[in-house]
Amino acid sequence: METHISTTPFGRRPMTLGMISSQVAAKAMPADLTVHKWHVFQNIKEARGALGATDRALAILDALLSFHPDTALYGDSELIVWPSNEQLIGRANGMPPSTLRRHLAVLVECGLIIRRDSPNGKRYARKGQGGEIEQAYGFDISPIVARAAELKELAEVVRAEKRAYRVVKERLTICRRDIVKMIDAGIEEGVPANWGRVQQTYQAIVGQIPRTAPCQVLEAITAKLEDLWAEVREVLESFVKTKNMSANESHIERHIQNSKPDSKSESESGLGNRDEADGNVADTDNVRSLPKRELPLGIVLDACPNMLWLVKGGGGIRNWREFLAAAEVARPALGISPSAWEEARTAMGGQQAAIAIAAIYQRQDQINSAGGYLRSLTDRAKAGKFSVWPMVMALLRAKLDASKTTGTGSEAEAAAVDLETAGKVVRTENRLEISDALRRSLDKPGRRS
Template sequence: MQTYTSTTPFGRRALSLGMISSQVASKAMPKDATVHKWHVFQNIKEARIALGATDRALAILDALLSFHPETALYGDSELIVWPSNEQLIGRANGMSPATLRRHLANLVDCGLVIRRDSPNGKRFARKGYDGEIEQAYGFDISPIVARAAEFKELAEAVRAEKKAHRLVKERLTICRRDIVKMIEAGIEEGVPANWGRVQQAYQTIVGQIPRTAPRQVLEAIATDLEDLWSEVRDVLESFVKTKNLNANESQTERHIQNSKPDSKNESEHRLGKIEEASGSASDPDNVRSLPKRELPLGIVLDACPNLLWLVKGGSGIRNWREFLAAAEVARPSLGISPSAWEDARTAMGEQQAAITIAAIYQRQDQIKSAGGYLRNLTDRAKDGKFSVWPMVMALVRAKLDAAKVANSGVAEAADELETAGKVVRTEKRLEISDALRQNLDRRGPKS
């Protein structure tokens, strides 16, 4: 009959308050408690980081649980196992003895097992005459039963945190994708907004995302991104509603005009349509017929090469950001006020306004007032009657025409040079006497 249970470790191992706490919890365990040891072990694995246990320590705990013959652990049963180090090493995938001792100490420190050391430190069990175990020395796994509810709560908390972390990362991914695509749609569709600043705000928020971060940090960044998403979405929805409203009003007006079958009204309607087709209403149709995609940077630089003069160091313009910076330098040299520049960027978008500045800078010798010209184009852009495509294409055609003229002049000079060469070569082939040449000179040309 067992009358005393060891509570201190063997040898030079010191007793800690954590060990005493584990022993107290084990004594307070209800006698009718029953747990499935592998279910509890699964909870311990999921709550490993919160408990402070290492992965190797859990491999040893797995081996220790395998030495208990029963799958169900009861609070009123003997829960001590006494495998030797060699047996533990065999079931713990062959780790070294030093590693085994280190991670056994980790299990004890985490309160997952309790040492029940014998007087000489050996692990064994003493049986009575009836074959029942009277005294056992080894590792007490009763904390698996005593703390089963605690392990379950920790595992559920860890699972909930992992799920919340996964959800906030999904929010970030979807929000980033939506914002990028909405900015692209706004620029391609010509929605009036300062898209350059929107892109800058987006890059500022995204730049705060670390490689690894706790959920709370990602939650704050996701909130900022969702605020920006709402602003961009509101701009696009307002533009769509305004466009649909204008279309509905135009359709209603046409329906009223066509609802009267009088021949006179029909002739006036046809006349009105002809005047509309020949007047200013054709401008927006021409603008809408232009490509909706952005102008490639290479075409813009080919049409406006003078802008390259403003780049420091002569390194050229490699991307749209450097192009916008060059346009900012060209703007004051053209005498364009900051207010006119701001209005143009709001009406056209930052990139389109910069292309307009580059085109004006390319033709500055033909434009008397660059600021007035830009304001005129801004007003047309507000009415949806302006696109940078015709300006750039006109500059490209002018450049091609100039190249053709230069090439034709070179060709004419080459033809004249070739004709003169032929005359020289012909004269060299015709050899006449001096008397015949003098006779020909006296006769002169016939009248």
């Protein structure tokens, strides 16, 4: 007589249509179907969110599968395992019995196992005379064989969603980084644009990013950021192209002028009669008599206070690195081309070139062409006939003269102290001294700032 197969749970557990659906699927699976149980289990782990399974439930399913001796599961084989709760707890890392029962119910609800309960709810197997199992009561794992193809497709969908989410997160991160750095570059290089509005637009878009968001939401936000990225990029590229065209025209113009022996270049005609401070080159021809030591940063800032206007947030300049950064901002404001700036740094050194820029920026209202003036200084530096000392000394003397003329007594004294400090240039153990040649140059009665 054929043994009746249990289809309802023992005790107070109710029967549901989901249980019947799992039993129908298991009954309809082909007899020749073969799956690798651990491959199917891997698909279940990846698709657990879509299935509604928990991590603890998967730990129990892992233990249940380990009680089946075969790795390959067949559609026509016996797929019921009957471990006791104690055995399951041991293989499920010692979870409490109440947790075990709760997550076994989750596996049943997800349609991954079927309960085959005995009349008294115990799990066991009855063997025949030949030792073969005639009837088993426990958990039927045939649903994972019957649903193997479905579980594989579901896992592939989940993997594709994860890939798409990872890609959109990468796009979002890169786009945010690009926009922030392009805005900073535009501000630093003096590119004409309403950067305040651009920053506000960027902050408004970024503010829409939730802490946890589905892929579709991130796609929409990333699309907005990419549109903003395209706008900022177009502004910067247009500015670069315009500057390149201007640089090419200037290069062609200089080439034509230099090919005429009777004509003078811009630096020769407009600036050749200037010295490094304000125009008298003859007074500073003897560069060898000038100090060889570096100018202290404090003295340079006293002579060129306008450089402090270029510091973000109105802060001070604390070191040479910040001074060089301020010079990088002053350079485009003066209309000095990148090529002229690069030549100056090569000929003078970065620090000396930055001091020259600061002196030009301080006297920009008295210089017709800052770019031509810097090129003239660069040519003199290449010939070994240039030093930044006379420029700074002249600016300090102008500051002192202005204080004597229009300032109060205390201001005049402060300016005098600045000039006296600037004059002490030869470092000893505890103080600085001035060279005789520089003192004679500074004390000339006819020298004006």
